[in-house]
Structures are given as C-alpha cells and as structure tokens.
Amino acid sequence: MRRMSDLEEIKKALEEWRKNKEAWPERREAFHTDAGIPVKDLYTPLDVEGIDYLRDIGFPGQPPFTRGVYPTMYRGRFWTIRMFSGHGTPEETNERWKLLYKEGETGFSAAVDSLTFAGVDPDQEVEGAAHEVGKEGVPLYSIRGVEAMVKDLPIDRMSVALVVEPLTSAAVTSMYFNVAKARGLRKEQLAGTTQNDILTMTIGYIPWGSLKPADLLKLACDLIEYCTPMKEAPRWNPINFTTYNYREGGIDAVQEIGMGLANAVAHIEEMLRRGWKIDDFVHRLAFHLSAHRDFFEEIAKYRAARKLWYRLMKERYKPENPEAYRFRFHVQTAGCSLTARQPMVNIIRTAYQALEAVLGGCQSLHTNSYDEAICLPSEDAVRLAVRTQEVLQEETGVGSVIDPLAGSYYVEALTRELEERIWDYFLKIEEMGGVVEALNTGWLFGEMSKAFNKRRRDQESGEEKVIGVNCYVLEDEEPTPPFRTNPRAAEIEKERLRRLREERDGRKVATLLDQLRRVCERRENVLPVVSELTAAGATLGEITSVYREMWGVWQLPFVA
Numbered sequence: 001m002r003r004m005s006d007l008e009e010i011k012k013a014l015e016e017w018r019k020n021k022e023a024w025p026e027r028r029e030a031f032h033t034d035a036g037i038p039v040k041d042l043y044t045p046l047d048v049e050g051i052d053y054l055r056d057i058g059f060p061g062q063p064p065f066t067r068g069v070y071p072t073m074y075r076g077r078f079w080t081i082r083m084f085s086g087h088g089t090p091e092e093t094n095e096r097w098k099l100l101y102k103e104g105e106t107g108f109s110a111a112v113d114s115l116t117f118a119g120v121d122p123d124q125e126v127e128g129a130a131h132e133v134g135k136e137g138v139p140l141y142s143i144r145g146v147e148a149m150v151k152d153l154p155i156d157r158m159s160v161a162l163v164v165e166p167l168t169s170a171a172v173t174s175m176y177f178n179v180a181k182a183r184g185l186r187k188e189q190l191a192g193t194t195q196n197d198i199l200t201m202t203i204g205y206i207p208w209g210s211l212k213p214a215d216l217l218k219l220a221c222d223l224i225e226y227c228t229p230m231k232e233a234p235r236w237n238p239i240n241f242t243t244y245n246y247r248e249g250g251i252d253a254v255q256e257i258g259m260g261l262a263n264a265v266a267h268i269e270e271m272l273r274r275g276w277k278i279d280d281f282v283h284r285l286a287f288h289l290s291a292h293r294d295f296f297e298e299i300a301k302y303r304a305a306r307k308l309w310y311r312l313m314k315e316r317y318k319p320e321n322p323e324a325y326r327f328r329f330h331v332q333t334a335g336c337s338l339t340a341r342q343p344m345v346n347i348i349r350t351a352y353q354a355l356e357a358v359l360g361g362c363q364s365l366h367t368n369s370y371d372e373a374i375c376l377p378s379e380d381a382v383r384l385a386v387r388t389q390e391v392l393q394e395e396t397g398v399g400s401v402i403d404p405l406a407g408s409y410y411v412e413a414l415t416r417e418l419e420e421r422i423w424d425y426f427l428k429i430e431e432m433g434g435v436v437e438a439l440n441t442g443w444l445f446g447e448m449s450k451a452f453n454k455r456r457r458d459q460e461s462g463e464e465k466v467i468g469v470n471c472y473v474l475e476d477e478e479p480t481p482p483f484r485t486n487p488r489a490a491e492i493e494k495e496r497l498r499r500l501r502e503e504r505d506g507r508k509v510a511t512l513l514d515q516l517r518r519v520c521e522r523r524e525n526v527l528p529v530v531s532e533l534t535a536a537g538a539t540l541g542e543i544t545s546v547y548r549e550m551w552g553v554w555q556l557p558f559v560a
Contacts, residue, residue: 010044019043034294035252037417043409051412055309060402063314066415067307067403068361069326072397077359080364081389082107082161082330086138088486089493099379103386107364109161110149111137114170118207119168119544122493126208132186134489136376137163141540142495142500146175147182149525156185161240161247161330164275166219166441167211169196171543174224174477174531177233181535187284193237193330195284196220197245199263202439203448204245211547218523219547221270226527229271229280237286239267240330247290250452253418259435259444260287260426262307266435268317274546276316279324287329289362291353293337298353299405300414302360304330307419308426331357332366338373342468343480346370351388358398360406365389375482395476442557497539504537512536513546520550 003141006091021041029038040047051057058064061071083105086093097108114132117124126227134137134373140146150160164172173194177187184265201207210216220239227238235454243260251259264285271281290307313319325329333353338346347370354367367385369377377385392398405411429438438444458464463470512533519529533543 004066004510006048007046012394013046014042015047017204029497030237033253033297033414034292035254035418035421037297037414038419038485039353040041043413045409047409047413048255051416056416057406058161058414059509062323064310065326066303067406068364069306071330073361073402073552075402078393078399079389080107081105081386082109082159082366083382083386084109084111084163084332085367085377085382086113086149088109088134088138088144090138090140091151092134092486093149094153095377096152096382097149100382100386101153101158103383105132105386107159107161108163109163109316110140111163111364113139114207114309115141116168116172116540117165117205118209119171119385119540119547120208120499121539121541122490124495124541130490130494133493134185134485139489140172140175141497142173143178143497143534144537145493146172146179150176150179151531153184153333153538154157154239155180155296158191160190162192164192165201165207166196166198166216166223167201167207167544167547168540169194169223169536170219170526170530171534171540172240173236173409175534176528178535188231188235190233191235193240194223195242195288196223196239197242197263197288197437199259199435199444200242200245200268204242204249206556209283209548210554210556211543213436213491215547217270217436217549218265219526220523221267221274222527224271224284225525228284232527237284240286240288241468242288244288244332246448247292247334249448250336250455251448252451253292253294253297253502254421254425256290257305257308257418257422257446258290258429260305261312261426262421262429262435262438265430266310269434281325282313282317282319283321283323287327289329289331291336291357291360292334293330293349293353295352295356295410297418298356300327300411301419302331302357302362303403303411303415303419304422306361306421307415308422311423328363329360330364330366331360333357333368335368335372338368338469339466340373340480341477342474343374344372345467346373347384347388351387352390353392354388356386358392359403361403371480371483374480376485378483380522381483395415398527400476427464439556445557500537500539508536509533509538509542512538513542514545516546517550520546 024208057066060068060073085096089370113136120129122130162172166249180190202470224238227233227236239258241263243256244380246259247256307326310325313325333350337349357365367388369381369385371381399496432438461469516529
C-alpha cells in the first residue's frame with residue numbers, strides 16, 4: 001500500500017517517537033482485546049504492510065465482501081429494525097407487536113417461552129411446566145396461538161423471525177405457514193427466518209428433553225430442505241446460525257465466529273449428503289451475531305466474518321450463484337453485558353453496541369431494552385430501544401458512507417488478525433470431526449465452561465470492569481420496578497388447548513401422529529406430515545413427544 005522507502009522512513013520516525021514516549025507512563029503494562037489479542041500503543045502503515053486493497057479489502061458488494069455485502073449498503077436502504085419480543089399470551093404479544101409496528105419497527109422476532117423452546121405443552125406431566133408459561137416469551141403450543149399472535153398484522157408485508165430450535169422448528173414454522181394459508185397467502189409470498197440452530201439447543205441453552213446432536217441436525221436440515229431446494233417457501237431463511245447465544249455463555253469473538261462457521265459446514269455437508277447441490281440452498285443460510293463490549297474488535301469481527309465466508313465458499317464449495325458468497329447477518333446487542341444495578345447505564349451500553357453493528361455492516365439489528373437484566377422489557381423500555389436505532393438512522397449520518405472505518409490502520413490490522421485466528425479455531429473443530437462430534441465428546445462444553453469461568457474470575461477480580469457491579473457502585477440505589485407477565489397465562493393457554501382438543505378431529509390427529517412415527521423410523525423429511533398435523537390441530541408437545549419416543553433423549557456429556 002506504500003513504497004518501501006516510505007515504510008522505512010515511518011519505521012525510523014516511529015522508533016524515535018517511542019523513545020520520546022518513554023517518559024510518559026501508561027495506565028497498565030499491557031493492553032489486549034476481549035479475545036486476548038495484544039493491542040499496540042499505536043498503529044501505522046507498518047501494521048497493514050502486505051495488505052493488498054483489491055485482494056484483501058475491495059469494494060462493497062464485491063469479493064471478498066470485507067466492506068459489506070451490497071454495493072450501496074445503507075445509502076440504498078437502512079438495516080431492518082428487528083426487535084426480539086414476546087410475553088404473557090399470544091394476544092398480549094400481538095398488542096406489543098402492533099405498538100412496535102406503529103413505532104417504526106420493520107421486522108419482527110417472536111421470542112418464545114421456555115416450554116415452546118423445549119416442545120412441551122403446559123398440561124403435560126412435566127414438573128413445573130405451568131409456571132413457565134409466557135414468562136420468557138410468547139407461548140406457541142398450537143396453531144391457535146400463532147393465529148392470535150399475528151391477528152390483524154400484515155404478514156404478507158412483514159418479515160417475521162421465529163426463534164425456535166430444531167426440536168420445534170418444523171412444528172412452529174408450519175403453524176405460521178398454515179395461518180398464512182388460511183388468510184389466502186401462499187408460502188412463496190412469506191418472508192422471514194426460523195432460528196433452527198443446533199448449537200443453541202446444546203451449548204447456548206439446554207432445554208428439558210433435548211435430542212441427540214445428530215437428530216437435531218436431521219431436523220434442522222429437514223426445514224432447510226423443505227423451504228429452499230424443495231421450493232416450498234423460497235423467500236424464507238430456514239436457519240439462522242445464532243452465534244449470539246453461544247457468545248452469551250462467555251466465549252470470545254474468535255470462538256463465536258469459529259463455532260458459527262463449523263456449525264454451518266455441518267449443515268452444508270448434510271444437505272450435500274442428501275443429494276442436493278450447494279446452489280440449491282446455501283444462499284438462504286443466515287447468521288445472528290453478537291455485538292459485545294470491545295468496540296473495535298466487534299467491528300473487525302464482522303468484517304473478518306464476511307471475508308471468511310467468502311473464502312469458505314470459494315475454496316471448498318464453489319457455488320455458481322453469486323448470492324451464496326454474501327455473509328448476511330442479524331446482530332443483537334449483548335444481553336450478558338446488561339446489569340440489574342444502575343440499569344439506565346444499559347441504554348448507553350446498548351447504543352455503543354448498536355453503533356458497532358452498524359459500522360460493521362449488519363443487515364438487521366435488535367437493541368436490548370435497559371430493563372432486561374431485571375425482567376422482560378416494559379413498553380417504555382422497548383420503545384426507547386427502537387428509538388436508539390432510529391437516532392442512528394436519522395440523526396448521526398453513519399449510514400451516509402459505506403464502511404467508514406476501512407483504511408484505519410488499527411481496524412485493518414485487527415481484521416486480518418481476527419481472520420487468521422478464527423480460521424485456525426474453525427479448522428480445530430473440523431479436525432475433531434465437526435460440531436456434532438465436538439458435542440458428542442463434550443469438547444464444546446469444555447470450551448464454554450472455561451470461557452464462562454474466566455469471565456467470572458475477571459469480573460470478580462476487577463480485571464474486567466463492569467460499571468455498577470465492580471466499579472462506580474451506588475450504595476443506596478432505588479430498585480427499578482419490574483415488568484410482570486400475565487399471572488393467568490398458564491390458565492389461559494391450558495384452556496386454549498382444551499378447546500382445541502375438544503373441537504379438532506382427534507382420530508385424524510392420531511392417524512397423522514402414527515404416520516410421523518413411521519417417517520421418523522425411516523428418517524425421512526418430517527415437514528410434510530408435521531404441516532398436516534399442525535393444520536389438523538396437533539399440539540407442539542404431541543409432535544415433539546414422537547421425536548423423543550422414536551429417537552430417545554440426549555444424555556449430555558458434561559466435562560470438567
């Protein structure tokens with residue numbers, strides 16, 4: 001990027017500057033990023049030596065996509081404001097969605113409760129099940145819950161994300177498709193995403209009665225196959241590799257993207273094994289990343305992730321569809337960075353993390369509400385979270401130029417360093433047989449455990465500063481009043497299921513459940529029969545109970 005004579009001159013001047021600087025002590029002996037990458041005191045053209053602009057950085061919308069996946073980025077269209085929301089009952093969630101739609105939200109994301117996540121009906125004989133109804137998200141136990149959630153909302157003009165995992169992805173997604181069909185809409189018209197991520201169900205959050213990793217992979221790929229190569233819902237993203245959920249457990253930026261790439265490869269290989277070609281499906285794979293506390297490292301992480309996806313596609317899979325090379329991702333600000341103490345400070349944390357996501361080139365963004373460390377978001381808190389993004393879009397000018405930090409000596413050097421470290425970590429997982437084998441042996445659990453314990457020690461020792469927790473603490477802080485979910489939610493949902501079972505054709509449901517057992521035994525795609533089941537009024541728990549009956553429940557390989 002510069003002549004050799006220029007670099008020699010800069011090198012001499014830098015050495016002289018460092019000599020003069022010796023009389024000025026620094027705050028600490030060494031500085032490093034959140035991922036442990038050493039940070040120099042100053043970055044110069046010497047740190048980007050060997051970086052070729054056209055080869056390594058390029059232009060937006062062109063390989064290697066370092067500067068963004070689309071030529072115009074936010075000059076053409078702002079990122080989608082996609083808030084993660086759901087609570088109490090489907091009717092209450094519907095009210096919240098209508099509020100957000102009015103306030104300017106452009107994409108919706110259905111946060112589900114823990115029973116929906118685990119595929120359990122509230123009236124099943126599972127200890128404590130009824131207490132969890134609507135507590136962490138919206139309960140979607142049957143097609144009638146989905147109907148109530150989207151009532152009077154223009155789902156033909158909305159993009160909706162269903163935050164469910166492989167165990168329940170077929171059932172909940174088909175419920176949504178069947179609701180659209182009842183409105184006279186075709187699946188081909190619908191835009192949205194199903195999370196459907198096997199690592200979220202294994203290392204991100206482990207629900208009651210989870211399936212073995214190989215069975216989760218099979219179910220995840222069933223939905224990919226059904227939506228994309230089978231062309232049942234070609235505009236739908238059938239999977240969202242949610243590295244955000246693993247990052248919440250304490251891992252760093254390198255591990256986050258390394259695990260995400262390895263997870264994607266496991267699904268790609270399974271789809272190829274089924275006889276599909278890479279161009280049949282890969283363009284619909286999406287990612288959900290975290291925006292964490294290290295400002296520049298997170299921005300460099302997004303840039304490195306785009307480069308690495310392009311490299312993976314180009315070197316290993318060679319798709320012909322140019323869309324397959326674009327690494328498209330949603331970002332969520334870091335929930336684990338939020339504190340119950342001095343919760344208003346969370347507004348500041350979220351704003352900076354949102355800026356990371358935008359400067360890094362995200363396609364959609366969720367900004368956390370300031371009270372989420374205490375409770376599900378209140379209306380005032382979620383409105384302020386939406387306003388945070390709207391201020392970025394309308395008042396800061398950050399969307400006026402594409403990839404404005406490109407060319408920064410620090411950002412380019414950090415992007416290259418992260419690219420190398422992430423690729424090495426990805427290959428490490430590949431060498432042990434991929435993510436399924438890394439789950440079966442317990443290695444990934446070990447990685448999560450070590451990361452969690454390190455972060456806990458760093459916060460307890462004060463090495464990692466957390467305002468309001470281990471520094472700048474207020475002794476007489478007034479507690480923030482929590483938002484409470486509907487105390488009658490369990491009663492309401494049980495009654496909804498009682499009426500459904502009374503009104504449906506029970507014999508038809510039983511016949512279809514037997515058909516699902518045969519499909520599971522032959523390990524065929526479950527979507528066609530599950531779609532019939534949800535249309536007929538089968539409940540989520542009835543469908544997932546067949547999976548557990550036929551394939552068994554996973555015994556987790558915890559390691560010390």
